[in-house]
Amino acid sequence: GAIDYVLKPTEPDRLKITIDRLKERLDSSSNGGGNGAASVNDSVTAMLSQLAEKIAAPKPKHLQWIQASIGQDLRMIPVEDILFFRSDEKYTCVQTAGFEALIRKPVRDLAEELDPSLFWQIHRATLVNVNAIEGVTRDIRGRHLVLVKGRPEKLEVSRSFLHLFKQM
Numbered sequence: 719g720a721i722d723y724v725l726k727p728t729e730p731d732r733l734k735i736t737i738d739r740l741k742e743r744l745d746s747s748s749n750g751g752g753n754g755a756a757s758v759n760d761s762v763t764a765m766l767s768q769l770a771e772k773i774a775a776p777k778p779k780h781l782q783w784i785q786a787s788i789g790q791d792l793r794m795i796p797v798e799d800i801l802f803f804r805s806d807e808k809y810t811c812v813q814t815a816g817f818e819a820l821i822r823k824p825v826r827d828l829a830e831e832l833d834p835s836l837f838w839q840i841h842r843a844t845l846v847n848v849n850a851i852e853g854v855t856r857d858i859r860g861r862h863l864v865l866v867k868g869r870p871e872k873l874e875v876s877r878s879f880l881h882l883f884k885q886m
Contacts, residue, residue: 730773737766780833786812786819793819797836801850801866802873803828805843815868840864841876854883 721743722736744759784795795814804811809820810828829839837845852865854875862880863872875883 733769733773737770741766780836781828781831784812784819784821786821788817788819795819797832798847798849801847801869802871803837803845804873813866813869813871838879838882840879840882841874844873846873 722739724733724736740762744762781797784797784800786793786795795812799814801813801815803825804813805825806820808822810823810825812819812821825839825843825845828845829837832845836848838848839845846864846866850867852867855863855865855872857863857872862875862883864875865872
C-alpha cells in the first residue's frame with residue numbers, strides 16, 4: 719500500500735512530489751469513504767500542511783563562527799580557519815593550523831549547521847574542511863585516510879563516506 723518512497727537526504731522538490739501523490743490518494747479515497755476516512759483525511763491534511771510550511775521556510779544560514787574554549791579562555795574561530803572537527807568522548811575537538819580547542823557540540827549537530835560544500839563528514843565522528851584536504855591514501859589494512867595540510871594526523875574515512883572521494 720505504499721504511495722511513494724523518499725531517499726535520504728531528502729530534497730525539497732522530491733518531497734513535494736511525494737506530498738502531491740499522498741494528497742491525490744487521500745482525495746480519491748475520501749470520495750468513497752465514511753466518517754472515519756474523513757477524520758483520517760483531516761489529520762493527514764493537517765500534517766501535510768505543516769510539512770509543506772517547513773519545506774517552504776527559508777533555510778537557516780550556515781555557521782560562520784565557532785565559540786570554543788582554550789583553557790580558561792573562550793575564542794571565536796571563523797569556520798574557514800578550522801581544518802577538522804573530531805569527536806573526543808563528551809567533547810568535540812576543533813583543530814586549526816595553530817591550535818586545538820574543545821566544544822560541547824556533537825559532530826552530528828555540526829554536520830547539519832556547517833556548509834556541506836566546505837565541510838565533509840568523512841566518519842560519524844569526523845568532519846573535515848575540504849580546503850584542508852591534501853590527499854587521500856590507503857594504509858596496509860586497506861582503510862582510506864585523509865591527509866590534512868600541515869598536520870601529521872591521518873583521518874580515517876568510513877566506508878559510508880567513501881563516495882565523497884570517488885571524484886578525486
